[in-house]
Every structure is written in C-alpha cells, then in structure tokens.
Amino acid sequence: MQKSIKRYFPIFVLPTLAAFVIAFIVPFxxxxxxxxxKFTTVVDAQxxxxxxxxxxxxxxxxxxxxSFTAVFTVVSMVTxxxxxxxxxxxxxxxxxxxxxxxxxxxxxxxxxxxVLGYIWQLIINGVLLKYGATITSDAKYxxxxxxVLMNWQLIGxxxxxxxxxxxxxSPELIEAAKxxxxxxxxxxxxxxxxxxxxxxxxxxxLTLTNSFKxxxxxxxxxAGGPGKETQMLxxxxxxxxxxxxxxxxxxxxxAVLFFILVAVIALAQLxxxxxxxxxx
Amino acid sequence: xxxxSKGKSRLLSSIMTLLAAVFIIPVLVxxxxxxxxxxxxxxxxxxxPGAETFTGLxxxxxxxxxxxxFQAFGWTAFITVxxxxxxxxxxxxxxxxxxxxxxxxxxxxxxxxxxxMIVPFQMVMFTMxxxxxxxxxxxxxxxxxxxxxxxxxxxxxxxxxxxxSIPLEIEEAALIDGCNPxxxxxxxxxxxxxxxxxxxxxxxxxxxxxDYLLPYLVIGNEYKTIPxxxxxxxxxxxxxxxxxxxxxxxxxxxxIIIFYLTCQKYIIKGVAAGAVKG
Numbered sequence: 001m002q003k004s005i006k007r008y009f010p011i012f013v014l015p016t017l018a019a020f021v022i023a024f025i026v027p028f029x030x031x032x033x034x035x036x037x038k039f040t041t042v043v044d045a046q047x048x049x050x051x052x053x054x055x056x057x058x059x060x061x062x063x064x065x066x067s068f069t070a071v072f073t074v075v076s077m078v079t080x081x082x083x084x085x086x087x088x089x090x091x092x093x094x095x096x097x098x099x100x101x102x103x104x105x106x107x108x109x110x111x112x113x114x115v116l117g118y119i120w121q122l123i124i125n126g127v128l129l130k131y132g133a134t135i136t137s138d139a140k141y142x143x144x145x146x147x148v149l150m151n152w153q154l155i156g157x158x159x160x161x162x163x164x165x166x167x168x169x170s171p172e173l174i175e176a177a178k179x180x181x182x183x184x185x186x187x188x189x190x191x192x193x194x195x196x197x198x199x200x201x202x203x204x205x206l207t208l209t210n211s212f213k214x215x216x217x218x219x220x221x222x223a224g225g226p227g228k229e230t231q232m233l234x235x236x237x238x239x240x241x242x243x244x245x246x247x248x249x250x251x252x253x254x255a256v257l258f259f260i261l262v263a264v265i266a267l268a269q270l271x272x273x274x275x276x277x278x279x280x
Numbered sequence: 281x282x283x284x285s286k287g288k289s290r291l292l293s294s295i296m297t298l299l300a301a302v303f304i305i306p307v308l309v310x311x312x313x314x315x316x317x318x319x320x321x322x323x324x325x326x327x328x329p330g331a332e333t334f335t336g337l338x339x340x341x342x343x344x345x346x347x348x349x350f351q352a353f354g355w356t357a358f359i360t361v362x363x364x365x366x367x368x369x370x371x372x373x374x375x376x377x378x379x380x381x382x383x384x385x386x387x388x389x390x391x392x393x394x395x396x397m398i399v400p401f402q403m404v405m406f407t408m409x410x411x412x413x414x415x416x417x418x419x420x421x422x423x424x425x426x427x428x429x430x431x432x433x434x435x436x437x438x439x440x441x442x443x444x445s446i447p448l449e450i451e452e453a454a455l456i457d458g459c460n461p462x463x464x465x466x467x468x469x470x471x472x473x474x475x476x477x478x479x480x481x482x483x484x485x486x487x488x489x490x491d492y493l494l495p496y497l498v499i500g501n502e503y504k505t506i507p508x509x510x511x512x513x514x515x516x517x518x519x520x521x522x523x524x525x526x527x528x529x530x531x532x533x534x535x536i537i538i539f540y541l542t543c544q545k546y547i548i549k550g551v552a553a554g555a556v557k558g
Contacts, residue, residue, distance in 0.1 A: 002381050005461045012377040012461075016370040016432050017389070022415065023429025024396050027408035034407065042410045087299070095293050103544060104300040110540050110547070112490025114507040115532045118525060122313065123306050126325035152303070160552050202555055213400050216492050220511065237402045238493075252406060259403040266398040 035252040040245065052253035061228050062254060065236040072143065072232065073211040076150045080207045081200070084155045088162030089188075102163070106156035117220020120149045124221075135222055142222040142230035149217055154210060158203040165199030166192065198273075205269040213262065233258055307533060314339050314530045318523030335523070340531070343513075343524030349531055352509040355420055359495070359505065360488045363427035367484050368477055371432050375439030376469055380451075390440065396433030401493060404430075409497040418498050426498060427488055435480050438554070442476040443469070475553075482543075482550035489536075506532050 005012075030042060035052055037045035056062055087105060091098050108116065124135045124145045135141045169192065177187050193200075215234035218224070224231030224239070231239070237258060240251035312328060313321045320333040327333075344350065378386045412418050412426055446469065454464045470477075492507040500508055510532060513525050540547060 004455065005377060006381050008461045009377070012373040012465075013389075016374040016428065016436070019370075019425050019429030020393070020396070020432045021429070022411065022417075023408060023426045024399075024404065024433070025392070027404035027411055028399060030407040030411075031404055042407060090292055090296055093289065093292060095289050095296065097293065097296070101296045101300055102548070103541075104303050106548060107537070107540060108303065109551075110486060110490075110536050111533060112492070112507050112536075114490075114492050114510050115529055118510065118529055119306050119310055122321070122325055122522075122526070123309060125322065126309075129323075129325075152306070156303075157551065157555075160548055161555055164552055206555060215402075216490075216507070219492075220514075223514075234400070234402055238405075241406050248406065255400075255402045255406075259399055262400050263398050 031252055032256060034249065035256045036249075037252075038246075038249045040248055048249065052249040053257075055247075055250045056253045056257065059240075059250070061231065062236055062240075064228070065231050065233050068143075068230065069212060069214075069233045072146060072214075073208060076147055076154075076211040077204060077207045079147060080151050080154045080158055081203055083151060084158035084203065085162050085200075087155065087159045088166055089192075091159070092163060092166045102156075102160070105159055108153050109157045111153070113214075113216025114220045116149055116153055117217045120145060120152070121221055124148070136225035136230075139226060139229035142225065145221055146214070146217065146230065149221060150207075150211060150214070153217075154207055158207065161199050161203050161206075162196065165196035169195045201269070201272055205265070208265060209262065212265065310526055310529050310533075314523070314526035316523070316526075318521055321522040321526060339523035339527035342521070343527040343531075346521070346524050347509040347512060347528055348504060349506075349509060349528060352504045352506050353531075353535075355503050356489060356505040359420055359423055359427070360485060363424045363431070363488050364481055364484045366424055366428050367431050367435050368481055370428055371435035371480070372439045372470065372473060372477065373465060374432070375436045376443050376465055378436070379440050379443040390436075393433045393436040396430075397437060401430075405493065405497055412498045420499060420503055423495060423498050426494070430494070431484055431487070435484065438480050438483075439473065439476055442473055446472055478546050479550035479553045482547050483554045486551075 034042065034045055036047060036049060038048045038052075039045040091101055111119075121135060124141065128134055128137075128141060133141065135145050173191055173195075174187055177191050182190065213234055214232055215238070218230070218232045218235050219238075222230045224235055228236075233254075237251055237254045240247050240254060244251075309325060313325055315335065315337075316329045316333045316339075317335045318339065320327075320329075329335075374389075378390050408426070408430075409418075412422065416422060417425055450468055450472075451464055454468050455461075459467065490507060491505075492511065495503075495505045496508050496511070504512060510525070510528050513528060514520050
C-alpha cells in the first residue's frame with residue numbers, strides 16, 4: 001500500500017511543500033542568518049557578527065517593551081482565567097438561557113484585533129472624558145485598556161474550554177462529595193478544580209501566548225502611546241524594522257529572540273501536558 | 281451538574297444577564313455613534329443621537345467612499361475563501377500522505393510542520409514579504425499561496441492527528457478493490473475527515489479574515505483588506521474621521537456576526553477542538 005501511495009508524492013505533498021518552503025522555511029533560515037547581518041533589503045546583507053544582538057540589549061525601548069509585555073501577560077493570564085472560570089461555573093448550573101449567554105460571551109472572540117482596538121479606544125476615551133484624559137495621556141490607562149480589551153476578547157473562548165472540562169466531571173463524584181457532607185466551596189476546591197486541571201493548563205498557555213504575541217490590538221488601541229510607553233514586543237519589533245532605517249538587522253535579531261521566547265513557552269506547555277499524561 | 285435552588289438560580293440568571301449586557305454594550309455604542317455627526321462622537325460617545333447630532337447614513341456613505349469598503353470586503357472574501365479552500369485540500373492530502381507513508385523524510389516533514397506552528401509571524405515577516413515581492417506573489421492570487429505555506433503547520437498537524445485514528449483496513453480494502461490512492465483519498469478518507477475539515481476551516485477562516493499584518497506587508501500598497509482599510513482611516517498623525525471610523529467598524533462586525541449566528545454550533549465546537557490539539 002505504501003508503495004502505491006508513494007508514487008503520488010507530486011500530487012499529495014508537492015503543492016503544500018512548495019508553499020511551505022517559500023512562505024516559511026526559506027524566510028525562516030534567511031531570518032536567522034540576517035540577524036547577524038547589516039542590511040536594508042535582503043540582497044545587500046553584510047555579515048556583522050553579534051553586533052545586532054548587542055545593539056538590541058542596549059536598546060532601552062526594547063528592554064522596556066520586554067518588561068511591559070511580561071507584566072501585561074501575567075495580569076491578563078490571571079484576570080482572563082479567573083473570570084472565564086467563574087463564568088463557566090455559572091453556566092454549568094443549568095439555568096435558563098445558558099446557550100444564549102454562551103453565544104454572547106463568545107462573540108467578541110471572532111472580531112479581529114484591529115476592529116477590537118478601535119471599539120475600545122472609543123469606549124475608554126469616553127469613560128476618561130470625565131477626567132479630561134485620553135487613553136494615550138498616561139501609560140497606565142493604555143495598560144489597563146489593553147487588559148480590559150484582552151478580557152473582553154478571550155474570556156468567552158476560555159470559558160468554552162472550561163465548560164467542556166466541567167461537563168466531563170462525572171456527576172457521581174459530586175454526588176458522593178455531597179453525601180459526605182462537603183460544602184459547595186469544598187466541592188469546588190477538592191473536586192472540580194483538580195479535575196479540570198487539563199483545561200486550566202490549556203487555557204493558561206493559550207492566554208499566555210495570545211497576550212505575549214499581541215500586535216493588532218496594541219497597534220489599534222494605543223499604537224504604543226504615550227511615546228513608547230505601551231509598546232509591546234511585537235510592535236517594538238515591527239517599528240524597528242519599518243520605522244528606523246539601518247536597524248533592520250536589529251529588528252531581525254529582536255525577532256529571533258522573540259521566537260526563542262515563544263518556543264520556550266511552547267516547550268514548557270508540552271512538558272506540562274506530557275507530565276500530566278504520565279501521571280494519569 | 282450541581283443542582284441549585286430556585287432563588288439562587290434566579291440570582292445567577294440576573295448576574296449573567298447583567299454580564300451579557302456588559303459584553304454587548306461596546307458593540308451597541310459603536311452602532312449608535314455610527315449614526316451621529318462626527319464632531320459629536322468623541323465629545324459625548326455615550327449620548328444617544330438627538331435631532332441635532334443625527335446624520336442618518338452620512339458616515340456610512342463617506343466612510344465607504346474614503347476606504348473603498350466594498351472593494352476591501354471583496355478582496356477579503358476572495359482571499360479568505362480561496363486560501364481556506366486551498367489549505368483544506370492541500371494540507372489534508374499532505375497529512376494523509378505523511379501518516380500513511382512511513383519514512384525518515386515524512387517524519388521530518390511532520391516535525392517541520394509542527395515546528396512552524398510555534399514560530400511567531402514577526403520572525404519571518406520581513407524576509408517573507410521580500411520573497412513574496414521577488415516571486416511576484418504580492419497580489420491577491422499570490423497571497424493565497426503564501427497563506428497555504430504559512431497556514432500549513434497547524435492544518436497538517438490537526439489533520440494528521442485525525443488520520444492516525446482511521447483504521448487502515450478500510451483503505452486497504454479500497455486499494456485492493458482497485459482504487460488508486462487519489463480515489464481512495466477522495467472517496468474514503470476525506471468523508472471520514474469531515475469533522476476535522478470543519479474545525480480546520482473555521483480556525484483558518486477566523487485567522488485569515490481578521491489578519492492585518494501579513495496582507496498589509498505583502499499586498500497593502502495596492503489592495504486593502506477590511507482590517508487594512510480600517511487602520512488606513514487612522515492615517516498619519518492627523519485626527520481620525522470618527523464618523524467614518526464608527527460606520528466602518530459596524531460594517532466590519534456585521535458579516536462576522538452573521539457568520540457566527542449561522543454556524544455557531546460548528547464554530548464553538550471547532551474552536552474548542554482546535555484549542556485542545558493546538
């Protein structure tokens with residue numbers, strides 16, 4: 001059977017492989033190489049060793065973006081998951097209209113980042129109007145604005161995953177806990193939370209990567225303002241590439257570091273999920 | 281699940297209703313403001329349009345003209361539909377081949393596709409847009425090919441996971457009965473793959489329809505998709521035409537909501553399935 005399929009390689013694999021090589025493999029390899037070069041277009045590259053990487057770590061704006069992104073990621077991970085979990089608990093009690101609520105809470109997730117950014121720009125500026133401020137008058141408004149936006153977008157998504165996890169718990173377990181005299185809070189802590197741990201891991205990592213890689217929302221909501229005080233990593237990389245002539249190499253070096261950070265997060269996720277599979 | 285008393289259930293319902301309102305209100309505020317004259321939007325965004333501030337469809341007419349919205353809609357629909365169709369066709373075939381033909385080459389390919397999933401777009405954006413430019417792929421047809429390449433990681437991975445669970449006997453029987461691999465794939469395998477096809481289709485549609493940076497860098501100079509058209513309204517450092525912005529936001533949201541309400545069941549299931557695997 002293998003042999004007869006093998007002959008069909010050009011039909012089954014070649015189109016995907018060609019596109020994959022052109023749109024991903026070649027750009028990726030060139031990207032790694034160019035991070036050690038000085039260039040303005042890809043054909044005039046000159047090898048400069050590690051100087052892009054040195055420049056990158058001397059770039060204060062970049063280091064600021066890195067810490068801003070880290071803090072943002074942690075806050076958004078915590079808030080999104082707490083709210084999503086509470087909503088999921090509320091929507092698994094069999095109240096009327098559960099489906100409608102679920103539909104409504106999930107809806108913002110389908111709206112694109114640029115559109116989301118401008119929706120919240122209007123709302124937040126409207127609220128700040130009373131205090132004579134706008135979202136770009138202080139970095140803390142921008143920060144919390146991004147958090148609110150992120151919550152609005154991701155809560156419904158995480159909620160769906162938590163609902164699936166909670167519904168997988170067999171009712172007998174909860175029944176048994178009740179007979180043993182456990183209170184609602186005890187059931188939640190000792191039965192529900194441990195049993196939905198797989199969903200919690202998935203949701204934590206999804207919010208982590210989504211927040212860490214945020215770009216469109218950042219660009220639309222604050223564009224990094226005031227100054228560069230709400231500029232996240234992805235936006236900083238973009239601005240280094242396209243906003244500073246002669247800094248393309250540094251931009252590419254930042255992109256490589258960004259890739260490594262994301263890869264570490266992904267590997268950590270793999271490690272945690274694998275370990276749990278072994279435990280079970 | 282846990283049964284709760286009537287009183288508690290009522291309380292919970294009212295809390296949920298309140299929260300649902302909080303979720304919908306931002307969209308309603310945008311809708312309301314899209315009918316107000318542009319100078320009244322930033323100053324009083326939460327006020328209903330009155331006799332003085334109401335402008336009818338003026339913002340829509342102006343915004344559509346300014347951004348070329350219908351063209352943007354057309355390009356976005358064109359790119360999304362054809363990219364998703366191509367991704368579904370090509371990556372499902374590739375995934376089946378990779379799983380069924382065991383060897384060093386196919387397993388290396390598999391790991392490359394998995395690897396591609398974790399690489400952020402910023403890593404390849406500069407080089408990829410230059411290559412697209414050099415190979416004359418910087419047009420709405422060429423970008424479909426780019427989307428196939430960049431989207432193949434996740435899609436191949438998801439299809440492979442499902443192919444592994446299909447028993448080999450069915451395909452062997454088909455081959456013995458004289459089906460060639462193409463017939464086997466399209467008549468036997470693809471119908472079995474249908475649930476994954478829906479999941480992959482939804483995930484890719486959501487990504488490509490809303491994508492901003494990739495189309496902006498590759499075709500943004502000549503062709504605008506909806507996100508590019510909206511970002512374009514902000515322009516340089518001047519003030520934004522808030523009226524046009526509100527109207528365009530509404531026009532961008534409406535198709536998404538229609539799509540969502542028509543295939544809601546599949547979207548929620550697909551997204552949940554995609555999350556668990558991805």
